[in-house]
Amino acid sequence: MKLLQLPPAELRRQLATSGVWLRTGPFSLRVQSRIPSVAEGLAKFYGQFEVRSVQEVFADFHVAVNPPASLRRWLRPQATFSFDGIQPLKSLPRGLAFAMLERGLNWCVSTQAHHYLILNAAVVEKNGFAAVLPALPGSGKSTLTAGLVLSGWRLLSDELALIDRKTGWVHPLPRPICLKNASIPQVHALNPDAFLTHPLHDTAKGSIAYMRPPKESVRRQHEPAHPGWLVFPKWVAESETELRPRSKQQSFQFLTQQAINCSQLGAEAFRVCTGLIEQTDCYDFQYSQLDEAVAVFDRLAASATISMLDHEDARAC
Amino acid sequence: MIKTSRLCLGLAKPMQLGRFSEADWDITLRQARAAGLLATLYYAALDANQFDQLPERVRAQLAAARHVADRHQEVMQWEVEAIHHVLDRIGVPMIVLKGAAYVVAGLEAARGRLFGDIDILVPHGALTDVERVLGRAGWVQEDRSTYNDRYYRQWMHEIPARRHAQRGTVLDVHHNILPLTARNKPRAQALWDAALPMSGFNDLYVLAREDMLLHSAAHLFLNGEFERGLRDLNDFRRLGQQFANTAQFWHSLKKRAETLDLVQPLAYAVRYANRLLDAGIPEAGMPELSRPGTWLMDPLLTRGLQPNHASAHDLWTPAALFGLYVRGHYLRMPLHLLLPHLLYKGTLAKFDEQALHDANQEKLAQFRAFLGK
Numbered sequence: 001m002k003l004l005q006l007p008p009a010e011l012r013r014q015l016a017t018s019g020v021w022l023r024t025g026p027f028s029l030r031v032q033s034r035i036p037s038v039a040e041g042l043a044k045f046y047g048q049f050e051v052r053s054v055q056e057v058f059a060d061f062h063v064a065v066n067p068p069a070s071l072r073r074w075l076r077p078q079a080t081f082s083f084d085g086i087q088p089l090k091s092l093p094r095g096l097a098f099a100m101l102e103r104g105l106n107w108c109v110s111t112q113a114h115h116y117l118i119l120n121a122a123v124v125e126k127n128g129f130a131a132v133l134p135a136l137p138g139s140g141k142s143t144l145t146a147g148l149v150l151s152g153w154r155l156l157s158d159e160l161a162l163i164d165r166k167t168g169w170v171h172p173l174p175r176p177i178c179l180k181n182a183s184i185p186q187v188h189a190l191n192p193d194a195f196l197t198h199p200l201h202d203t204a205k206g207s208i209a210y211m212r213p214p215k216e217s218v219r220r221q222h223e224p225a226h227p228g229w230l231v232f233p234k235w236v237a238e239s240e241t242e243l244r245p246r247s248k249q250q251s252f253q254f255l256t257q258q259a260i261n262c263s264q265l266g267a268e269a270f271r272v273c274t275g276l277i278e279q280t281d282c283y284d285f286q287y288s289q290l291d292e293a294v295a296v297f298d299r300l301a302a303s304a305t306i307s308m309l310d311h312e313d314a315r316a317c
Numbered sequence: 318m319i320k321t322s323r324l325c326l327g328l329a330k331p332m333q334l335g336r337f338s339e340a341d342w343d344i345t346l347r348q349a350r351a352a353g354l355l356a357t358l359y360y361a362a363l364d365a366n367q368f369d370q371l372p373e374r375v376r377a378q379l380a381a382a383r384h385v386a387d388r389h390q391e392v393m394q395w396e397v398e399a400i401h402h403v404l405d406r407i408g409v410p411m412i413v414l415k416g417a418a419y420v421v422a423g424l425e426a427a428r429g430r431l432f433g434d435i436d437i438l439v440p441h442g443a444l445t446d447v448e449r450v451l452g453r454a455g456w457v458q459e460d461r462s463t464y465n466d467r468y469y470r471q472w473m474h475e476i477p478a479r480r481h482a483q484r485g486t487v488l489d490v491h492h493n494i495l496p497l498t499a500r501n502k503p504r505a506q507a508l509w510d511a512a513l514p515m516s517g518f519n520d521l522y523v524l525a526r527e528d529m530l531l532h533s534a535a536h537l538f539l540n541g542e543f544e545r546g547l548r549d550l551n552d553f554r555r556l557g558q559q560f561a562n563t564a565q566f567w568h569s570l571k572k573r574a575e576t577l578d579l580v581q582p583l584a585y586a587v588r589y590a591n592r593l594l595d596a597g598i599p600e601a602g603m604p605e606l607s608r609p610g611t612w613l614m615d616p617l618l619t620r621g622l623q624p625n626h627a628s629a630h631d632l633w634t635p636a637a638l639f640g641l642y643v644r645g646h647y648l649r650m651p652l653h654l655l656l657p658h659l660l661y662k663g664t665l666a667k668f669d670e671q672a673l674h675d676a677n678q679e680k681l682a683q684f685r686a687f688l689g690k
Contacts, residue, residue, distance in 0.1 A: 028374070057340040060374060062347065084347050085627055114381035266388045 004047035012039045021052030021059060025162070025173035025221050027109065030059040031101065035079055038065050041098030044197070045176040045210060048218040061108045065101045067094070083108055096200055099208065102176065109160050109173070110260045116162040116171065117265060117272040120258040123156035123170050124148045126301040129228025130170045132161055132280070134258040140235025140287070143183035146211050147290040148297055150191040155217040156225060160260070165268065168275045169224040174217045176210040184209045190290050229300065230255065230280040233287070241292040243300070244284045251282035319620050321593060322629040324348035327358060328551060329595035331365035342375045344628050352547045352624035355382035356429030386429050390420045396435055396486050397421055401521050403454045404439070407446055410520035412438040412512050414491065414532065418523040419552070421515060426555040430548075434478065434487040441492040441505065444476065451490070455482045457684060462673040464661065472498045472650065482684050494532050495539060498650045503535075503577040526560045527573040534586035535579050541645020543621035543638060547593075550622055553586045554596040567599055580604045585618070593622055617641050 003022065006014070014020050019032035020042070033039065062084045067077065068091055077094035080087055081104035088107055092100045110118055121134035122145040131153075135141040142158055149155040156172040164171055179187055184199055184207070195212040230251055231243075255273050256262055262269040287293040323345045327334055337345065349355045359379035362368040368376065397417055404411050413421050416432030439447050452458075456479040460466075469477045474493040480486070493505045511525035524532055530553060537549040560566055574583040584604040588611075590596035606614070620637035623629035646655055 026374075026377075057338075058343045058372070058374065060378065084350070112378070112381065114384050115377045264385045264388055266391065268384065 001051055002047065003042060003049050003051045006051065008039070008043060011043060012036065015039050015042070019062075019064070021056050022046060023050045023221075024105075024175055025157075026171055027060045027113070027173075028056070028058065029105070030062045032062075032064040032066075033097070033101070034066050035094065035097040037095070037097045038079075038101055041101070041197075041210075044195070045098075045212050048213075048215050049221075061105070061112070063101070063104055063108065065097050065104065081107075098197075098210070099178075099200060102178065102210070105175070106159055109162075113162065114261050114264050115165065117165055117269055117276075118260040119161040119163065119255070120159070120260060121161035122158050123161045123172075123225070124153040124297075125156055125170075125225040126153045126298075128226065129301070130156060130225035131229040131231055131297065131300070132170065132227050132276070133231050133233050134161070134255055135233050136258075138180075139233055140183065141233055142177055142179055143186055143235060143290060144233050144287070144293055146177050146179060146183070146187045146194070147190055147294050149177070149214055149217065150187070150194055151294045151298070153297070153301075154220060154225075155213050163227075163272055163276060164224065165265075165272050167224070168227065168272065168279060170227055171224045172217070172221045174213040174221050176213060179209050179211060181206045181208075186290050187211065190294075227276055227280050230276065230282045231285045232283070233285045235288065236286050237288055239286050239288045241287045241289060241296055242285070243296050244286075246282045246284045248277050248282060252277050319623065319631050319633070322348055322623050322626075324352060324354065324358070324624050324629070325547070325593050328354070328361055329593070331361040331367060334362045334365060335367040335370035337371075339372060342372060346375065346378055348624035348626045348629055350382075351626035353431050353545060354429075354548055354551065354624070355379060356386035356431065357548075357551065358429070359383040360428040383429060386431055389431060390427065393417055393432070393435060393486075394420055396481075396484075398518075399454075400435065400437065400451075400456075400488065401518060403450050404447060405519055405521075407450055408520075409439055409443045409447055410509075410522065412508065412522040412524060413515075414438055414494070414524065415536070415552075418529065419556075421521075422513075422523045424556065425559045426552050430552070434489050436489045436491060438491045438494070438505070438508070440509070444490070444492060447490060448476065451479060451488070455484075456480070456488055457482050457681065459677065459681075460670075460673075461677055461680075462669050464666070464669060468658070472496055472654065474499075482681065495535060496649045498654060499539065500648055501535070501539065501578045501581070503531075503579060507577060526556075526566075527570045528577070530556050530560070530570060530586075531574055531577055531579045531583060534582040538582040538585040539645070539648050541642040541649075543641055544625050546622045547624050550586070550590055551594060554590045554594045557590070557596060557598055561598075564599075568602065571603060574604065581606075585614070589618055589622055593619070617644075 011020065015032065015038065016034045019030040022029045022031060064082045065079050068080045078091040079094050079097035079100045080091040081089050081100050083104065089104060119134050121132050122141050123130050123132050124145060133141050133144065145158050155174045156170055158175065158177040160173060162171040162173055184196065187194055188196065196209045199207040199209045201207045232246065232254060252273060255277065259269050259273060323341055327345050349358045355378065359382060362371060362379065397413055401411060414436040416430050417435045419427035419430060458477050459480050460477050466477060469475065473496050475489050475491040479488045479490065494503055494508065495501055508524060508528055511528060512522035513525055515521045515523065523529065533549060533553045533556060537546060574580045584606045587598050587600060587603050588606065591598055591600065617637045617640050620634045621641045650658065
């Protein structure tokens with residue numbers, strides 16, 4: 001059963017009482033919230049996600065977003081995220097309750113799911129190969145990801161890439177894409193039908209808007225992908241679109257800096273990063289125009305597929 | 318009587334972990350995370366040959382926790398060696414205590430064990446030199462408020478905690494295992510006389526086996542904080558399981574408890590390790606608790622020793638934890654010292670500490686800049 005099949009009143013009721021069970025990628029969540037905007041956010045952005053079947057009783061993460069217990073609930077209404085009874089993050093204004101949930105879920109994955117190597121990276125896939133896009137915040141990673149998934153690429157992840165430590169494959173965690181400031185109109189310009197929230201203001205990041213993950217990406221959320229490219233994107237105002245091969249040594253250095261649980265995994269992180277570098281082509285990518293950027297990636301997917309398959313065949317032999 | 322938690326059942330009888338339902342696991346994992354025992358549970362399941370039978374998502378969570386714990390121990394082992402290096406140069410011996418000691422000595426109790434701080438014991442007379450060289454090596458005292466500094470130095474068994482300015486690890490330097498003001502008074506020299514040298518190191522020790530168990534019991538049952546109570550009780554059980562290879566061991570443990578003035582904490586540890594974790598320690602011949610004592614303490618400790626998770630609490634848990642907190646303070650200090658101390662903590666401390674916190678941050682920043690050069 002999908003979340004959108006729950007009538008709104010029933011969703012609100014479940015959410016406010018025992019909570020709603022959801023599957024996102026490899027994780028099951030139980031989300032509980034008495035704040036109406038969280039129910040609205042879930043209905044808008046998680047409509048295609050599977051909700052609990054009757055016999056489901058296990059959740060990886062038990063989370064809640066609720067008004068804090070203190071008097072501040074009346075002075076300046078806030079929303080607090082809790083992970084099974086602890087509050088690891090600073091509260092946000094009530095209007096950002098859904099953003100609080102998203103941030104909280106990222107916190108859960110990056111502090112708990114150490115059975116994966118976790119990268120600060122977006123991941124998209126086309127023709128069977130995944131492009132891993134590790135980048136610092138503000139580098140235009142989410143904008144590029146939104147552009148690509150609106151042009152037929154499959155969304156595996158917008159912020160956290162989960163690398164299987166045994167196989168080196170990427171596990172999907174398709175969730176709403178978080179767009180910031182100037183990228184909101186850019187994505188709108190590329191595809192006016194993209195489902196975005198109204199920009200929410202008053203956050204540390206400026207204004208943000210969420211984009212709904214494509215239906216097809218959610219349907220295939222249990223299907224891992226073989227990494228094909230490691231691309232380090234950078235949005236530079238008024239720059240030419242440029243894809244430049246990058247040395248494996250340099251790529252490795254930057255990749256380990258983006259590995260969130262590098263210190264927890266130690267030598268294991270080093271090994272998995274090496275494996276990822278070895279099986280991918282590495283590039284630097286600079287862009288300012290989203291449509292041109294998408295065209296470059298499409299060419300990459302079309303041309304590289306054949307050579308990579310050859311490479312795979314050679315390895316199989 | 319409060320119901321024993323799923324987690325306690327799982328730790329006590331790991332052979333049954335394979336039969337846990339998904340609903341059992343949902344609760345058990347949450348309790349284990351709250352108690353800091355996820356990786357311990359991984360090893361319990363592995364040793365009982367149950368791990369492969371667990372649901373896939375349970376295996377994933379336990380394996381993730383295990384990786385973190387293993388790596389954490391590598392780092393802590395390295396830190397202990399770094400501290401030893403600093404003290405060895407001025408010829409001061411050190412005994413590693415608690416979690417770090419289990420790791421350094423390669424004990425069963427170390428497997429999956431997480432710990433925040435490194436605890437060491439040094440001779441009281443060497444404290445001034447130890448503080449000087451540790452400070453130079455980057456271990457700086459964080460809390461410099463005059464009141465707290467005096468509180469530690471005059472009454473406690475340790476000096477204020479030190480944090481490494483670059484790596485952030487926290488070091489507690491002790492000169493005894495209980496506060497100077499506590500009712501029980503073990504002699505530090507007796508601990509030194511029996512300490513076991515670690516091979517491959519000069520003047521690096523862990524406590525003798527009996528003393529290690531007694532310290533674990535004393536730390537748990539003469540303290541007011543029970544947030545990690547179940548973890549400490551599990552340490553006691555595992556140390557006992559590993560060391561008690563002869564029937565004589567429990568007898569010599571009792572004798573040693575008498576020497577170190579730690580009979581009562583030992584009696585508590587045996588009672589609750591048996592009751593909550595099915596430790597199977599022979600109670601005949603062990604020190605006994607008085608009847609009124611157990612009537613009063615059972616309701617408090619059976620609650621305080623559950624995992625710190627809502628599913629393992631009942632209506633009386635907050636009251637029990639408060640009772641244990643008060644008891645812990647009472648055991649650490651006589652009333653004529655304790656009452657003024659609590660009065661200060663409840664009133665003036667906030668103002669003093671804020672002013673010092675600001676000054677401290679500035680000093681710490683200067684020190685970091687200095688190390689950076």
